[in-house]
Amino acid sequence: MTAGQTIEHNGLQIAAVDAQALVRAEHTNPFSILGPHEDGEGLIIRTYQPNAIRVELLSAETGESLGEMDQPQVPGLFVARLPVKQKYRFRIRWAGGIQETEDPYSFGMLLGEMDLYLFAEGNHRELGQCLGAQLMTIDGVPGVRFAVWAPNARRVSVVGNFNSWDGRRHPMRLRHPTGVWELFIPRLQPGEIYKYEILGQHGILPLKADPFALRTQAPPDTSSVVADPLNYSWSDHEWMEQRQQRHAHTAPMSIYELHVGSWQKEGGADGRTLSWHELGERLIPYIKDLGFTHIELMPIMEHPFGGSWGYQLLSQFAPSARYGSPHDFAAFIDACHRAEIGVILDWVPAHFPTDEHGLARFDGTALFEYEHPFEGFHQDWDTYIYNLGRTEVHGYMLASGLHWLRHFHVDGLRVDAVASMLYRDYSRKHDEWIPNRYGGRENLEAIDFLRHLNDVVATEAPGALVIAEESTAWPGVSQPTREGGLGFAYKWNMGWMHDSLKYISEDSINRRYHHNLVTFGLDYAFSEQFVLPISHDEVVHGKRSLLDKMPGDRWQKFANLRAYLSFMWTHPGKKLLFMGCEIGAWREWNHDAELDWYLLRYSEHQGVQTLVKDLNNLYRNEPALHEWDGRPEGFQWLIGDDAANSVFAWLRSGEHGVPVLVIHNFTPMPRNGYRVGVPMGGVWSLLLNSDAEHYAGSNAGTQSEVRTEEIVSHGEAQSLSLDLPPLGTLILRPESGGF
Missing domain, CATH: 2.60.40.10 (Immunoglobulins)
Structure with missing residues (x-):
């Protein structure tokens, strides 16, 4: 023949x-x-x-x-x-x-022309409900419509157990000119596993998981799964109605960051990973008791390698099967909202892993990534970089972000590795990067994407936050796009984090020589809307736990930690603390084991946890500590130049309520009779002493109430004489009202 x-x-x-x-x-x-x-x-x-x-x-x-x-x-x-x-x-x-x-x-054509047009344009907001595997009934026949983007493929087939993984059985139809392939397979049910067999220009590729899958197998298995429609019956209407107010810059925001798989396990350190239901039963009461306003989950999208902590993910629309179904995840978020706890997800639009079943050279070409390794490959992380200049990829990531915000009622996205997106020469040698069309180092396509993302989220997910993990001096990260900014709600204050940790890690006798590490942060504290992050990155890879960074003997380590947390909670900026720091963990975080909860048998660790609880409650209840976090009028230096004693004092104020006085003594020497000038006379009440006995401190420090004296100090007509505890923080409030 x-x-x-x-x-x-x-x-x-x-x-x-x-x-x-x-x-x-x-x-x-x-x-x-x-x-x-x-x-x-x-x-x-x-x-x-x-x-x-x-x-x-x-x-x-x-x-x-x-x-x-x-x-x-x-x-x-x-x-x-x-x-x-x-x-x-x-x-x-x-x-x-x-x-x-x-x-x-x-069956005839499946996808509508408008769907295809919007996809090609990069403006389809609901790709998770358009492409991928969608349960539907056509002409009275139930089944699954499959659709995937592979414009350079010669043939694409759906394969699975239902056809013995034989690519000859279900080849798909190509929809010109978008490069989307489609096929309706009758009678398939939810739970069917599948992949795509793709014939590229140079032969058959390794079987590919669905980039648009709504559900996946649990690793180490790598197939996509036909998902039931979410159809979750939400009961968080009150939260969603109030969310915009709760997320205003003037509102308190205290975030507990956690890794779902290692916060707690069933059966102890080496036990089973908790399901979303179990996590909700244990985590929500814990967060509620400690007073955090939000939790931030390290990436829960499906990722093949657990050791990446989720940051090398492949499924931009599917929650990890490690913890349960998409329905279970929705129920968890719903329960958090009913308990008045917001949920922020870490989200990664910067790069993706090289696993052969994933996005890498998806149709035999550089489809989701840049072709040239100087643009498309991260040497540091051994990952590919999304080509956000391609309209389909731009739209793919935009739809992913909206998917979590709209379908799962997520309250915010913390965008990972923004600095690596902004600069073409990020972590590259001078001859290993390609300039933009103007000869500059800025990644213009990624900048356009980030601005578009923030504008779309503001319109289509009102009240949701988009937060940048951005470590450079890029201007206007949290400024509106209409003013030339990137449009994020907040930026992580990485400068504050590095400087303050360096300062607190110094032996107390040497801190006088590093005084500027504390004061310098206030020079730019109001240039952006900031989150102060003590994240997972600071307690891994030999950096030691937060407690173990502290100098001195055991007592001094705990006192330093309590003083540092008090410094963080009283400094301008929203708060983020990684799990385990609130109990004074000694060990670095290990993603394969749960936190060392047994430490709470000991009074010092209980004391740290109690302090965090009290700081959160104080932060939420005192408008002066949160209302003007991003405004210079909310902060006034009282003492910023006492390097010899390593003492700092400032006044926090807000639009409502009375101001709050904060004094830090970062030496182990008590300083009795230390005078602080204040702008108003009368009685000042002690709100918190980080050295108090119920925090396992020495109980040194000033009495519960102090009256001003008509003694000029620090440019003020009256002053307080305070007994400063060793390695401690005092927080006081005047009883006679505002200014």
């Missing part, structure tokens, strides 16, 4: 080249051969069922047999003619049993 020949059986012809292409799984347009085709004399029906023993046509309406299909020269290629056009289905006999199903090639 040669390419120019035809195969004929009972008057039904098919070109040999088409038959050969079907057999080799290389046919670029299977719908032109398979399925029903009118020829003026009736309906010709062809189906290719490799390894099938026989195929019988049945009436779709009555189930009666319309006759057995013939199998001419090509094994597996069955053909029949019906005298009149009518609906039908197949009865297929396999060696292992009988299957009845409709013909996937009897």
Whole structure:
């Protein structure tokens, strides 16, 4: 049989080249051969069922047999003619049993022209409900519509257990010119696993998971899973209505960052990972008791390697199966909202891993990533960089962000590695990067994406936050896009984090020489809307735990930690603390084990936890500590130049309530009778002493109330004489009202 020949059986012809292409799984347009085709004399029906023993046509309406299909020269290629056009289905006999199903090639175009247009334009907001595997009923037939983007593929097939992973069975239709392939497979049910078999320009690729999958197998398995529609019945209406007010810059925000898989385990340190339901039962009361306003989850999108902590993820629309189903995840967020706890997700639009089943050279070409390694490969992380200059990739990531915010009611996205997105020369040698079209180092495509993301979120997910983990001096990260900024709600204050940790890690006798590490942060504290982050990155890879960074003996370590946390909670900026820091963990964080909860048997660790609880409650209840976090009028230096004693004092104020006085003594020497000038006279009440006995401190420090004296100090007409505890913080409030 040669390419120019035809195969004929009972008057039904098919070109040999088409038959050969079907057999080799290389046919670029299977719908032109398979399925029903009118020829003026009736309906010709062809189906290719490799390894099938026989195929019988049945009436779709009555189930009666319309006759057995013939199998001419090509094994597996069955053909029949019906005298009149009518609906039908197949009865297929396999060696292992009988299957009845409709013909996937009897269905017309599946995706609407507007869907395809918006996708190609990069503006389709609901790709998670458009592409991928979507349960639906077409012409009364239930099944799954598959759709995937692979514009440079020669052929794409859906494969799974339902077709013995045989790419010849379900080749898809290409929709020109978008490069999207589609196919409706009747009778498939939720829970079916699948991948795509892709024939690239140079041969068959490793099987690919679905970039648009809504559900996946749990690692180490890598298949996508047909998901039930979420259809979750939400009960967080009150929270969602109030969210915009709760997320105002003037509102308190105290974030507890955690890794879901290692916060706590069932059965102890080496036990089983908690499900979303179990996590909710344990975590929510804990967060509520400690007074945090939000939790931030390290990436919970499906990721193949647990050691990446989720930051090298492949499924931008699917929560990890490690912890349960998408429905379970929605229920967890709903429960958090009912407890008045917001949920922020870490989200990664910067890069993705090189796993062969993932996005890497998805259709045999650099599709999601840049082609050139100077643009498309992160040497530091061994990952590929999203080509956000490509409209389809831009839209893919935009739809992913909105997916979590809208469908799962997530309250915010913390965008990971923003600095690596902004600069083309990020972590590269001078001859290992490609300038932008103007010859500069800025990644113009990524900048456009970030601005677009923030504008779209503000419009389509009102009240949701987008927070930048950005470590450079890029201007206007949290300024509105209309003013030339990037449009984020907040920026992580990495400068404050580095400087303050360096300062507190110094031996107390040397802190006088590093006084500026504390004062310098106030020079730029109001240039952005900041979050003060003590995150997971600061307690891994040999950096030691937060407690173990502290100098001195055991007592001094705990006192330093309490003073540092008090410094953080009284400094301008919203708060973020990584799990374990609130109990004074000694060990670095280990993603394979739970936190060392046994430490809470000891009074020092209980004291740190109690202090965090009291700081959160004070922070939330005192408007002066949060209302003007991002405004210079909310902060006034009282003492910023006492390097010799390592003492700092400032006044925090807000639009409502009374000001709050904060004094830090970062030496182990008590300082009795230390004078602080204050702007108003009368009685000042002690709100918190980090050295108090119930925090396992020495209980040194000033009494519960102090009255001002008419003694000029620090430019003020009256002052307080205070007993400063060693390595401690005092927080006081005047009883006579505001200024």
